[in-house]
Amino acid sequence: NAGVTQTPKFQVLKTGQSMTLQCAQDMNHEYMSWYRQDPGMGLRLIHYSVGAGITDQGEVPNGYNVSRSTTEDFPLRLLSAAPSQTSVYFCASKASGAVSYNEQFFGPGTRLTVL
């Protein structure tokens, strides 16, 4: 299994550009999520999904869109990039259901710089 994969690893955007961060998992996990990590702020949840066709907002959703058309993929779209969106973005997945001790697996991250 490849686990959770993210592309690209690095990206530089200009203010106002849009782009999509890709995330895929091959573990048949229903639950997927996106975080951003900034120095001193820890991991902050952007959006999450409990299954195909279902998404919900996290702590910091503004400026980001998500969709979940398949179990495997959970792309994150930046609509109009701003310097405040410079961050490291992590995608994660875990098996869902009533068992709350399921391990959450993270992708390797995308380092985004917005100029």
Place this chain on the structure above:
Amino acid sequence: RKEVEQDPGPFNVPEGATVAFNCTYSNSASQSFFWYRQDCRKEPKLLMSVYSSGNEDGRFTAQLNRASQYISLLIRDSKLSDSATYLCVVISRGNTPLVFGKGTRLSVIA
């Protein structure tokens, strides 16, 4: 009050030392608890789950105190390779998001 709070550190300890981190959580309905480890510029990875009766994995011991709403992580005989950021994680039930603390940075010095 933040949902999950940790002392950010850094904790600078010599090799072989014993070090302990605490983490407090505010949601009394929280069901499950974890410690994740994050190395510099890498993704977080599960270190260990924290069970009600406490649990041990080699040099690592995790404990849960539901009455006082805190969890702890004890590392014995610290190694240089233990240098990392340790994240406290709490979840209220299976399909809800994990809530992460900001992490405690540990540096083990030779």
